[in-house]
Every structure is written in structure tokens, then in C-alpha cells.
Amino acid sequence: MRTFHCSALPRILRCPASQVPPEIVIESDNVAGRIGQAVHEMLADYINIPANCHNVEFALSGVCNKYQVEADQIAPLFYIGKRIWDEHIQPTLMVIGVEQPLVWPDGAITGTADVLAYIEDSPAAVIVDWKTGSPTADHRDQLIAYGKCALLDSEFERTKIITVWLRDQFFDVEDITPEDIADWEKRLTYAREHPEEYCPGEACTWCPSKYECKARKQLVQTAATDFVGASEDATVPAKLGSLYFHAGILQEALDRYYKAVKATIGASGPIPLGDGRSLGLIDVTQRPISLIPALPVIQEHFGSLEGIAPALKVKKGELTKLVGAQADRGQKGKAIKAFMDSLQEAGAIRETSYQKLSIVKTPALTEGESDATA
Numbered sequence: 001m002r003t004f005h006c007s008a009l010p011r012i013l014r015c016p017a018s019q020v021p022p023e024i025v026i027e028s029d030n031v032a033g034r035i036g037q038a039v040h041e042m043l044a045d046y047i048n049i050p051a052n053c054h055n056v057e058f059a060l061s062g063v064c065n066k067y068q069v070e071a072d073q074i075a076p077l078f079y080i081g082k083r084i085w086d087e088h089i090q091p092t093l094m095v096i097g098v099e100q101p102l103v104w105p106d107g108a109i110t111g112t113a114d115v116l117a118y119i120e121d122s123p124a125a126v127i128v129d130w131k132t133g134s135p136t137a138d139h140r141d142q143l144i145a146y147g148k149c150a151l152l153d154s155e156f157e158r159t160k161i162i163t164v165w166l167r168d169q170f171f172d173v174e175d176i177t178p179e180d181i182a183d184w185e186k187r188l189t190y191a192r193e194h195p196e197e198y199c200p201g202e203a204c205t206w207c208p209s210k211y212e213c214k215a216r217k218q219l220v221q222t223a224a225t226d227f228v229g230a231s232e233d234a235t236v237p238a239k240l241g242s243l244y245f246h247a248g249i250l251q252e253a254l255d256r257y258y259k260a261v262k263a264t265i266g267a268s269g270p271i272p273l274g275d276g277r278s279l280g281l282i283d284v285t286q287r288p289i290s291l292i293p294a295l296p297v298i299q300e301h302f303g304s305l306e307g308i309a310p311a312l313k314v315k316k317g318e319l320t321k322l323v324g325a326q327a328d329r330g331q332k333g334k335a336i337k338a339f340m341d342s343l344q345e346a347g348a349i350r351e352t353s354y355q356k357l358s359i360v361k362t363p364a365l366t367e368g369e370s371d372a373t374a
């Protein structure tokens, strides 16, 4: 019997064929995954030894080096998790373990609970799960697996799951009922018995077989066809919503296509198009202005720097990288924070906002920040 990891269950229950490993494993750099691991490690350390709180900057620089991520990608998520933990979750819980391994007795399912705990005088195990991504429709299948594992491995009679959505700054509290587990086991058994059943869709994004899966290729073709007619229904919200995941699939396919074209031309030269033209790479020369030698010229021309602000732009990411590179070992996060505080005090930081597409929970499903263990 194959061992399923709890985190893979939302995908496997959606598409049973994805339980079969690919013939060739292609590793791709997963920045979001590394950010998730770093934030989980920070929160685990904090809950294990709250005194570490005094040394967050040191811990931050350690995980940033370990996972090759930037402090400003990690710190905001960590502080949101810490605040929600301190104010709403921790006060009523007795922690059993952090990063707690959970295993079915026959080894059919394994997983790691971010926090396993209980409430005094209650027969419920409590599992806290940190999420650094956007809410998904089927993360419940992972949570029920944790709940089932916790029940098998202990005297507990039921399970309560607290999911903390760090990016959206809220948490859900859910009781896993015997009916939930029975329905989940039914779907799990079905998935185990039907490894030939493909169900391409959102789950393909995290599937290790996505580069060789024929069903997924078929979906890309269907998505392309859907998009050709999409402009005719451009004002129908349901149509636009249903095409959102197709857009991601097509975008990914296009990105890979452009990468492959460039690599092929780089290796073998221009590709003939058969009509007297060919597809090649041309040199594009950019002429950015270097600020330091440009400043005297700018000043002479304009008389002063006043009034030319719209023409100047400071790259915040590059600047903080330089500050971090100059800092002493273990002091990177602290140095960047002090630098940003100085810029803030000098009135150099403006706050602007814009809107971006994002998947969020619909208000009807949002629990809000109530007592975590109510």
C-alpha cells in the first residue's frame, strides 16, 4: 500500500491518478514553499521556546539563510501568526507537541501537525495548522487526515482543527465530526482503488506528474479553446470565475514555452518559420542612468533636486539587500529594520495601495477572530 502524506491528500482525493509517482521527477524552484517552511520553523521555535521572542531578529536571519528567502517575506507572516497565537489560541490550550509527527498504525498515512494540543477537561485533541498560501476549497481533506491520525494515536474522542490563514490574518475553528471522517474515509478508499482515474484542474498546480500527464495536456488544450470564446462572455462573473484556474494553467504553459524557445535558439540558432522568416534572439540594449554620476548633471540642469522626484525611483528590495550584506553575522534583520525605521522617520516612505486578483474566503464562510476554542 502506498503511503500518503496528509499534505498530498487534497490533491489525491481530487485526482486519484496523482498518487502514482512520475517516471521522471523534475524539481522546480518553489519560492512559495521555501517561504512556507521558513515561517513554519519560526513559529515552531517561538511556541517551543517563547523566550526566543527576544531574539526574533537572530532567528529570522537564520531561517532566511537556511531557506534562501528575504526577511521581509517572512517577518510579517511570523508576526501575524505570533499575534493570533498569543491573543486567541494559546491562552486556552495545553500544548502536547510542536511539529508533531502523526502516523496511521499501518503507515498508510503520515503527516506532521504544526501544533498538537488539548483543552483541559475536554476529550478533544486540538490541531493548529499554519497556512501561508491563499485559502483553498479542499484543505479540509488534509485537516481531517490530521484529525483521524490524532484520534488513532491517543485517548482523544474528537478533534478540533484551528487553521490560521496568515496572509489573510484570520483563523477558522472546525470540529471534525464522525460523519466528516466517514465521508473522508470513503473518498480515500475510492482514490486508493482508482489510481487510473484522472481529474485535471486546480490540483495539477502542485502535482509532481504535471510535466508528463496527458490529462493535464488535454486540459491545457481545452483551456486555450475556452479562452478564445471568453471575450464574448466577459461580463458574466460566473464565466470569468470558472476561467481563473484555466488562466493559471495557460500562463504556466506559456512561460514554459517561451523558456524552451529561448533555450532552443540559444543552443541551435534561429528557428525557420517556413515563410522566409525565422524566430531568433535579438540583442536589446538598455541604457539605465547611473544615479551617482548623474546627480551633478541633474542638479546643474534643474538647479536643485526639488521637483524631479517623479523621475527618481529607489529600489527598496535592492537597497535592503545592500544593508543586509553590510550587517554583521546574525544582525541582518535588525540592520534592515533599523534602516527602514530611519527612512520612516525621515518621511521617506509613502504608503500606496493598489488592487490585485486574489482568492479569498467568501464572507459567509469566514469565522472571524472569535474565541479559538469556543
Ligand code: SF4
Pocket (backbone or CB within 6 Å): 011, 015, 017, 018, 198, 199, 200, 201, 203, 204, 207, 208, 209, 210, 211, 213, 214, 215, 216
Ligand atoms: S497533473 Fe493533474 S490530472 Fe495529471 S495526475 Fe496530476 S493532478 Fe491528476
